Amino acid sequence: MNEVWVGLDLGTQSVRALAVTGSGEVVGMGMRRLTSSREGVRHEQDPEQWWSAATAACAEALSEVPDGAVRGVAVDATSGTVLLADAGGRPLTRGLMYDDTRAADEVERINDAGAAVWARLGYQRMQAAWALPKLLWLLKEFGVRDPDGRRDGQRWHAVPRAHGVRLLHQSDFVNTRLTGHAVPTDLSSALKTGAHLIDETWPAGVFDALGVPSEVLPPLVRSGTVIGQVCAAAARVSGLPEGTPVIAGATDGCAAQLGAGALTPGSWNSVLGTTLVIKGVTRDLVMDPLGAVYSHKAPDGDWLPGGASSTGSGVIARDFPGRDLDDLTTRAAAHEPAGPVAYPLVSPGERFPFVAPQARGFLLGEVAGEAEHFAALLQGVAFVERLCFDYLDLLGAPVDGPLILTGGATRSAYWCELRAGVLGRQVTLPENAEPALGMAVLAASQGRPIADVAAEMVRVRDRIDPRPGSSGRFDDAYLRLIDELARRRWLPTAVAAHAHERTNR
Template identity: 50%
Template sequence: MSTLGIDLGTQSVRAIILTDEGVLAGEGTAPLESVRRNGEHEQDPTSWWTAVVAAVHTARQGLDASQIEAVAVDGTSGTILLANSEGAPITPALMYDDVRATAEAEVVNRVGAEAWLANGYARMQPAWALPKWLWLRRHWLAEEFSKARLLHQTDFINESLVGGRVATDCSTALKTGCDLQQVRWPLPLLDALELPSRMLPPLVEPGKPLGRLGARVATLLGLRAGVRVVAGMTDSCAAQMGAGALTPGSWNCVLGTTLALKGVSETLLRDPDGAMYSHRGPGGLWLPGGASSSGAGILSARLRHADLAALGVAAAARPDPSFFTYPLAGRGERFPFVAPDAESFSTGEPADDVEAYAAMALGLAFVERLCFDHLDGLGARIDGRISFTGGGARSDHWTQLRADVLGRQVHRPRHAEPAVGMALLAAGSTSRTVRDDVVTEPAPERHRALLRTYRTFLDAIEQRGWASAVLIAHARRRAA
């Protein structure tokens, strides 16, 4: 028997079929398109379903699809839309890094300060789902809003799979205000914000059953009717599960369009700046981490027609640049600090595309190190296994650079990605992994040289007032 994992990414949908023995039997990908403008980021929700169908068709080619017994779906954290009573979208999807709800975030934080502090993150960010829901109430047609339902990205696909309404998992619901410790919606708080709780789906824990695949949808996907659909997680939690980062002190760093870090803690960590937050994990553990707005997306935006793999090879043959580019493709930063007005900048002028690539890669490695500095300052254990996943982990140049900046041994599991984590969750496994690691060791001399440039990175962040003095001072101490 086998299971199907589906990852709803930013630029594509990915489907993975995994056997009971942990063998990757099939995979498929289908592209997605976005609309970005002035801090806003939207997608057409119906395009997700079209891409899911295409990706599943590719993944199951040449396989006995009747052997697939369960499916789970992950999605981007904080992505929401309004839908009618039948589940058809009436708004575009406001994506995970859409920061239009800046004013609404202030209201949400004023009203819900005690609740968010109890959840461990102190403040919600404009890109989170609850501020965006409030933005929709203020800006969408009142008549349509009053009849609408709020759906998360995974809800929309799960409803399409089972042919009816479904619950949402508490991992996905975190940024919509879910009480993490009680796994329930904060009803009095929602009343104070004038957000009708009837618009929300019920809550379940990841891995719980949501329903079964109906005959019509099964035929469309080329699967058998009756396949179990189970509640998934956010994409970073799914990647963490696929990478096997499930022991205290271990961390998984997902580098795709954006960078996300997720680790394991025995206690609930609290971040007064609100950049870090925790999900509930299996076995009473907590999964702290954060999602940056920085990432590999800047390469696609600025070097659109270049061969990025070739640039990586060329950059590896040159000395490291003496300057860096802060790697924001859009506006606003979410982790390792919260700075809604942050924008990309460069401390030098690249001579060619190779140097431009190297400067952006270096800036991203510095952002990643500052994430670890922030986590360490909050009391998180960071002494365990570090794994790199996501599209950026395929680059040998980038992986070595990141290992050298961190000064840590890193692992690259060959088949650890969000879709694999969802296939494992669908199988009922929270400990088994598909792992065949490539290990990268840091180069001590390069590490020391890069830390000198890292200190200029910290100076530049401090000058712009983006990060707290406490974080900058702690990062400097660790880099000394």
């Protein structure tokens, strides 16, 4: 414990802190709950609660760590969560959360102004829940005030300049409090705010066209950059020693990927929780004409492409509430493959591996009983996962490297084995892949390749190979799903053809 690195994860429901040694041993952890306010499409949190929860969780994690052992701290946060603050970092607004879509009316204007940039960055278009629409909404709602509090729509450009109003992402707010001064934002958090990740700048022409003053935007740095030191005031409440380096973090999704150790080109992290999220590493930027895949920039300049599907284990909680899942799993193992083929969606609409807002879940064929229904859902999620990799392969991304499974679904040994069989490849289960661990890895990587640091700090729990005889067992059922998705015109013909080609190789 002579060298300890601290990771802080600002989630939706809680803040988690981990104190981790260079060999990956967790020597302290802390957690504090967060509360939200939801009303229709609006979802807000109090930024001051982020700070109080972060410092309390951090102090708990460090309660038994020797003085002088802490070498750095990094913070991750939910992607697309933003607020406006004054020059001293005091919040002027509530935090608009990652899934808040109140600014939907701004999206068309943003996509018109930034079309060329969004296309060059590979994701084609912004979405209503992204941060840039929220920034425009916040500036209009809260930035157009003169010193007497009156709104003046003709003068709002001058107000941020005069009063120091600036945009903060969720992690920026905590980092500002940690250091006691204004900080740059990391490129990962800034992706959904419109940062040009290739040039590593804000696209001035786009923001000029949208009427966003440059003074509102923080400077940009790569994740892993030292952006300050823990100040005396923060040290008193957090347990972090004064002078501890503060490292620019990442979004929670990227942090989870760091915590999984998927950091070499061709490696992938498949996170199966309520929904399915897949993220990998490529040398070159992946260009997706459909806009289903978008790429963050890694600390070393590689790219982290990925996407989020609407399938996931949430269908199990919805369709089998309160049931004995162990018993269902045991019985489901007798149905490989299941007679019916499921396309299991947690919520309407699909985002990845294709974009189809009109998509709805379905079940092809008759179900013989609840065990077969359960088996069809497990297999259906795995089929969508397989289609994700077929699509990534079509886009030219290397997909044959290590595959690391994380998320709540990894608690089911059978489902992990099933996914290995459907995918036809070995899968790895890490011992701990929390976003907070990923931030500890990032903090420890100062001056070293982050993949090397992760190899030392991320511990492997298990490796699972496809069961003997499972090769090709699920191919017919998988292709039935592909053909049905194409028949409904949700899945593009070229993607369906490529899935057939890879299956028949």
